[in-house]
Amino acid sequence: MVKILTDRDVEALVSVDELLSAVSEAFRALSLGEVLMPPRSRIGVSGAGDILLMPCLAPSLKVFSLKIVSVYPGNLEKGLPTTNAVVVAVDPENGIPRLVAEARALTGLRTAAATALSVKHLARSDSKNLGIIGCGYQARWQLLITSQVMRPQRVYAFDMYRDRAEKFAEEMGGRIGGKVELCYTPEELVKSCDIIITATTSKTPVVRKEWVRPGTHISAIGAYTPEMAEIDPSLLASSKVVVDSLAAAKEEAGEIIQAVKAGLMRWEDVYAEIGEIIAGRKPGRLSWEEVTVFKTVGTAAQDAAVASILLSKASDK
Ligand SMILES: NC(=O)c1ccc[n+]([C@@H]2O[C@H](COP(=O)([O-])OP(=O)(O)OC[C@H]3O[C@@H](n4cnc5c(N)ncnc54)[C@H](O)[C@@H]3O)[C@@H](O)[C@H]2O)c1
Incomplete structure (x- = not known):
């Protein structure tokens, strides 16, 4: 019988250690060509948002998963979440669907795991301020998982x-057992932090090159999307850039696409996929000064990683 899991179930079933280990394996397998992951289809819903279809067969994680995720930026104004998702996990040995899970928490967890792994492999080990x-x-999951790594x-x-930042600080301070200090500008934040x-x-772009300290x-x-960018393209061009998937980045990583279009860098300048670093094919950070x-x-593949944890837990019951 197909198991149905809510976001709450997903949160309760996935430990941080299992998460980091499964997502790390997913990135390794992805970069070594061991997963089957067609490019995601993006279906634009005019004037409303995007619906994305994300399939992946990950043999080493013993799972096929398909996530349907919608991103509706206007939802927040209506009191609805921006990102909503559901994942179906199928046993690849017999093709039988085993579970359907709400995937908001799953997406938050696997995206935060990607950041946490990047911190592990690329940030300076003496990084103090996040x-x-x-x-x-997403920021809530990012903080929860990354703060456990660094x-x-x-x-x-x-x-x-400002009200969103205040609510975040109040809620997350309690959850991480420390204070979340608010900045009045992104410049103030960037100048104060080792990891951003x-x-x-x-x-x-929200982060400008001239604010970033060496070693960040x-x-x-x-x-x-190609039209979006959070990072100044010139900052990308002067940094060591690592991606999750080079193929996906070429289609969707707005700030790299814009930097390449502007002639500031070439795709060959992208240093690595994180899976290549995890697999030991390339080193991570090489100097204290470089900006990564x-x-x-x-x-x-990240969704498949969490789906594999859920499958193993659901079949334990
Ligand atoms: N990389 C991934 O794997 C992955 C996974 C899930 C979501 N996302 C993306 O992450 C983004 C955030 O998702 P979310 O669900 O947290 O959205 P959200 O709407 O809940 O939060 C976004 C926050 O960013 C703030 N914001 C927007 N523009 C800003 C700016 N210029 N400066 C400062 N703050 C700004 C908004 O006020 C809001 O509080 C979305 O674009 C989403 O598509 C990426």
Whole structure:
């Protein structure tokens, strides 16, 4: 029988250690060509949002998953979540669908795991201050999971809407057992932090090159179309850039696409996929001074990673 899991079930079933290990394996397998992951289809719903279809067969994780995710930026104004999703997990041995899970939490978890893995492999080990720009749904997961990997001394947050940032600080301070300090501008945040996460729906860059200190690590998770950008394209061009999937980045990573179009960098300048670093094919950070940028648009392999954890837990019951 197909199991139905809610977001709450997903949250309760997935531990941080399992999450990081499964997403790490997914990235490794993806970069080594061991997964079957057709490009995601994006269906634009005129004037409303996008619906994305994300399939992946991941043999080493023993799962086929298909996620249907919608991104409706105007939803927040109506009191509805921007991102909504559901995932179907199929046993690849016999093709039998085993579970259907709400996938808002799953998406938050696997996207935060990508940032956390980028921090593990690319950030300076002496990084102390963590900053989050954009205080929405993803930002909450980003902070929860990343703070378990790097144990920040100080956490800073900025959102273009002050009330959202205040709500975030109040809620998340309790959840991470520390204070979340608010910044009045993105510049103030960027200048104060060693690790910066951008989790906005912005179409124009929020992080400028001249604000970024040597040795900073940035994880940019927000932009997912050629028209969107959270990071100044000239910052990309002067940084060590790592992506989740080069094929997906070429279609969707707005800030890299714009930097390439402007002649500031070439696709060959993208240093690596994170899976190549995880697999030991390329080293991560090489010097204290370099600025590293991890650009993730999100891959179905990450969804498959969480689906595999859910499958193993659901069949334990
Ligand atoms: N990379 C991935 O795998 C992945 C996964 C899920 C979602 N996303 C993307 O992440 C983004 C955030 O998703 P969400 O669900 O948290 O959205 P959300 O609407 O809940 O939060 C976005 C926040 O960013 C703020 N914001 C927008 N523009 C800003 C700017 N210029 N400066 C400062 N703050 C700004 C908004 O006020 C809002 O609070 C979306 O674009 C979504 O598509 C990426």
